[in-house]
Amino acid sequence: MTLFGFKMPKMASLLVWVMIWEIIGRFELVMLFPPFTEVLAALGDVVTSRSFGAAMQITVQSYLGGLGLAIAIGIPLGFLMGLVPAADKMLNMWVNTFLSAPLSALVPVFMILFGLGTPTVIVTVFMFAVWIIVLDTRAGVLSISPSLMEMSRSFGASRAERFKMVLLAALPEILAGIRLGMIRGVKGVVIGQLLVSIIGVGALFQLYQQNFLMAHFWALVLILFTIALTLAELVAKLEKRVEYYAGVRS
Structure with missing residues (x-):
């Protein structure tokens, strides 16, 4: 961002919003917003x-359980949709x-099916995260040139070798889907625990409210935002490391 000919740092806009938040809190313009300090x-x-x-222990367990399940199901499902046109037409x-x-x-339906506890939150995280992982994996598989697959067959590559080639070629999109799924999973774990209201950070939000x-209340929100952004940034760095493999698709 450039202002009056000067290049502003990326954090500048965040600092502006923090200053506005502090002013609103100091003058008690909105009772729900205390001063940022x-x-x-x-x-x-x-x-x-x-x-x-x-x-946090309950929340992390629920989050990792739901996200792990989303990755374990989302990636194979995305491969299926990308490789089998009939499955893509049926599931897309x-x-x-x-x-x-x-x-x-x-979430209320999940509460009826799985009860007022961790299983409901795990299913909620799964539902929030899995679909973007599926679509990004599918996009990565579909972006591979068909001629590349034909060439691998003509050179006698085994099925395992072809699968490895497809996996490496689609890896940037798969990691992008996992990164977005991680962010959506944080939303899912918070919403799930808020609606259950008796476990994890949902119980803390209810207590503070x-x-x-x-x-x-807002301090807890900041903690969760920081965790989500940190996880996304770590996966984004991993994405940059594997961008090289995207070149084998063409």
Whole structure:
């Protein structure tokens, strides 16, 4: 971003929003927004509390369970759709429907099916993350040149060798799907636990909201945002490392 001929750092826009937040809080223009400095001060209270450690343990277990399940199912399903046209025609509409659907409306159904506990949150994370992984994997497989596959067959490549070639060629898109799935998974774990309201960070959000501890509430939001962005950045760095393999598709 350039302002008056000077190149501004990427963090400049974030600092502007922080200043606006601080002003709104200081002048009590919106009661739900305490000053940003109070939110930063509350971070220590939130992180050092015993309830935070227990809540994060439950949340991380639910998140990793749902995300692992989404990766384990999403990547093979994306390969199936990319390699088998009949499967793509049958599944593509449903995958796009679930990707664009308001999945939070399905959480009460999951609660009926799986109960008021961790299984419901795991299924919610899975539903939020899996569809983007499927579509990005499919896009990676479809971007491989058919002539490349024909050449591999003509040179006598085994099925395992051809699968390895397809996997490496589609790896950038697969990692992009996993990165987006990780971000959507954080949304899923928070929404799932908020609606269940008795476990993990959902219980903490309810506690802070009911006692009007808005500084602690926003401090917890910042922690979750930081975790999501950090995970996404780590996968983004891995994406850059494997971009070389995209060249074998052409």
